[in-house]
Amino acid sequence: MKITRIESLFVGAQTPGIGLLSNRNYHFVRVHTDEGISGLGEATLESHDHAVAGVLKDLECLVIGEDPTRIEYLTQKMIRQLFWKGGVIKGSAIAGIELALWDILGKVSNLPVYKLIGGACRDRIRVYVNGWSGGSLDPSVIREKAHVAMSAGYDAFKFSLALPVWALNDPINLRKIEKVAATIRDTIGPDALLMYDGHGRYDADFAIRVGRILEEFDFTFFEEPCQPEDEEGLAKVASRLDLPVATGERLSFLPEFKRLLTRNCASVIQPDLGHCCGFGTALKVSHLAESFNAFIAPHGPMSPVITTISLHLDAAVPNFLIQERLFLNDWRNDVITEPIQVKDGYVTLNDKPGWGIELDEEVCKAHPEITPYTPQLTRLDGAIGDW
16 A cells, blocks of 8 residues: 555634634645545644645655555654754644544554554543633623533533733733633532633743632643743743643644653643644653653644544543543534534544544535634733734
């Protein structure tokens, strides 16, 4: 069996809300072979669609004509053979191909991918929902949307507030964060899990102030309190709070994850299988984290394809904590042939070969590529803030 073609497919996926969430295209990657077997991957990187597609074209020369079941060999080839190892754009392109190769291997072996790496450690997989609030700051809207998400089967929630903040201290925005946190906790009750995503918007000192508010409402973790490359800042936040720090979604290569763990930056590691060169690297990250008694909570607020792929990792690694899932109560949930169903906060995997899913071609065709949108945050003085 030989690889004959790499196909990119963009599906426009506007995000409902009030303009404080990203609109993106889902970027699906299919690897085709001379035996008629194809594999499905995802390389969605918001607002960088064509940069990733360009790298995919650059990588074609390394994989066309190769045996698709030599996954580690081809991954190393894509990472190391063009001199520039690259960052998240290259990591996403590599992931799109690598993930499709696992799908092919599963289909050839007639096994789901999680059985190719040792089988399931658990019978069902706990998930949390992100994007459910639409970015709203209005307590009445937040309560209404929380009830909608709970009625859809979720009992774990993450939120983020897209607010530009001043360094060190910003009393107005601290009060906004506290008000929203209190509203959500009061609505979902004391037993539901609650997580906050800082999106890397804060310096370490301000993040500590935010974290102390979160501690009062029994948050499960504080995600990206600082930028991912600010390892000293992350370690400072982690050492000063009685609240686990989570990070890792923007990293692509194993040594980056190693530094998070050796420098005590986080106890919850969040590889994105669509950014970190694929399933194999995420599996290595999981084993590395296990040796530090850290947990894995894969990043996954994109399409149901990357969520389903992540579930195979979640099923198989012993130090899995919880899986992120974007709130999809519209056509986006039906972009795959086996839509994900959440029940009592958990999902279960089907036992079909590979990832166990295919794209619904008609749904994809009905939603052509859109112009992506990522909000731009500026402070009151006109200075640029981190989105």
